[in-house]
Amino acid sequence: MRYTSGAIETLIDEFARLPGIGRKTAQRLCMHMLNEPRTAAEKLAKALLDVKDRVIRCSECQNVTDRDSDPCVLCRSSGRDRTVICVVESPVDLLAFEKTGHYKGLYHVLHGVISPLDGIGPDDIKVRELLARVSRPEESLQVREVVLALNPTVEGETTSLYISRLLKPLGIAVSKIARGIPVGAELEFIDEATLSRAMEGRSAM
Amino acid sequence: MRYTSGAIETLIDEFARLPGIGRKTAQRLCMHMLNEPRTAAEKLAKALLDVKDRVIRCSECQNVTDRDSDPCVLCRSSGRDRTVICVVESPVDLLAFEKTGHYKGLYHVLHGVISPLDGIGPDDIKVRELLARVSRPEESLQVREVVLALNPTVEGETTSLYISRLLKPLGIAVSKIARGIPVGAELEFIDEATLSRAMEGRSAM
Ligand SMILES: [Zn+2]
Ligand SMILES: [Zn+2]
Structure with a gap:
């Protein structure tokens, strides 16, 4: 019925x-x-x-934007540090960083990650566009550091490694956001992989 | 952000x-x-x-229907028992009964229940339209029984009582669907009110 x-x-x-x-x-x-x-x-x-x-998609950072607003407000903003680019998988991840209010650099949205099993190669995501951005000769647009902020999945790690190998020969510092214990979390409830990562990534006090 | x-x-x-x-x-x-x-x-x-x-809304039963299909398919159907009307609160409840495939009479959708606290009186739901249906002089449309199938809430019970008092003087049999233990349910998990109702509504075997 x-x-x-x-x-x-x-x-x-x-x-x-x-x-x-x-x-x-x-x-x-x-x-x-x-x-x-x-x-x-x-x-x-x-x-x-x-x-x-x-x-x-913003012609600069590939983030979503309106047709009449390209480059996007973030790329046009005079208040951002143009020497750093944070690479994320999706516009939602970008938003998560913006919500913290701490990061003041630019972004680059890949719109996916490399995933051979799903038939997704480097050319299916916005890697080439990232390379073009960091390779520009203009001094004023010189990018000094690229921060990889991809999800801690096998695909995310693979993609991070791939991008890092492309960028390092260009003399660009490549970093990766820290993995570790979430703020406020209790150790006993943290999974082993995260605990191991936290131990590996320990810093001097 | x-x-x-x-x-x-x-x-x-x-x-x-x-x-x-x-x-x-x-x-x-x-x-x-x-x-x-x-x-x-x-x-x-x-x-x-x-x-x-x-x-x-169907001009007969107040059920939802398309503009080019009034009265609705249920009211037009030749396979329904026109001497019984089942009164429900909403089109979703009507659908629930139709899904059982057992009920073969007509319906009347009230589109709500009387709820003085929410300022909903008898004229705000389709009670008048029900009264008009059962009061028609045509022998062929004579309704003999009205089954009240409202939700077991205070408002549902109030509305059932109100409609019952309106219809009985017209010589129409008014009944109410049975409350009791759901089929397949285990007694130990049934709330007390339902158990009491089931006991009150016991029938001879
Ligand atoms: Zn942009
Ligand atoms: Zn109808």
Whole structure:
């Protein structure tokens, strides 16, 4: 048995296509939209199309930005240290660093990591664009350090190594963010791999 | 810190307005749409507007139906017993009964329950429309029984009592669905109120 409305069925189907949205949730969302004014549906519909029509990748850092704002606000900002580039996998990771408010350099978004098993090679992510950025002759744009901030997965590590080998011959300092005990975490609840990394990465006091 | 794209921020805001969708989930859904082809966004956008433009309430049973299908398929069906009407709170509850495949009568959807604390009175839900249905003089449409299938809440019980008092003087049999132990449930895990109800509602074997 399905709903007595084809329009309702279709909207439930479309909601259920979204990741992490099951049929029960899709049904609840659809019923919610039924009870909302038409303007609510219009706003969500417009936002969906706008994201497809207006969002592009910044020609500098490959971060997401609006069509009428390229390079992105971060790349255009006069308050950023242009000698450091932090390399991240996704715009969400970039946002995580920005939220800390501590990092003041530039970014480069790879939009993925090298993953041979998934058929993703260096040319499928934004490695070439990174290389172009750090190779520019203009003195004012000289990048001195690239900080790799990829996820601690096998693919992330592989990608970090690959990029590091490309950049070092260019005389650029390449670093990697520290792995260790999260702030506020209790040692007894930390997994062994993290503990080992924390021990390896110990620093003098 | 927000995204470097206004279009992305707007879509996250709109997703986060949906019930049960937090900001993290909204962010994930937005990133998903960014990676989908434009047709995926178009389909969801169209489905949202269609639900507002095409869905109406059946003039007979108040169930949701499409504009070009009134009365709804259930009310038009020749295979239903027109002497019984099952009264439910919402289209979702109607669907739950239809899924069982056992009930073959008609329905009436109240679209809510009487709730004085929320300022919802009998005229704010579809009680008047139910009264009109059972009061029709045509012999062929004569309703003999109304089954109240509202949720076992204070408001549901109040509404059941209210409707029952309206219908009984009209010579219509009014019944209420049984409360009791769910099929397959183990007694030890059933709450006391349900156990008491099950005991009260015991039937001869
Ligand atoms: Zn940028
Ligand atoms: Zn109907």
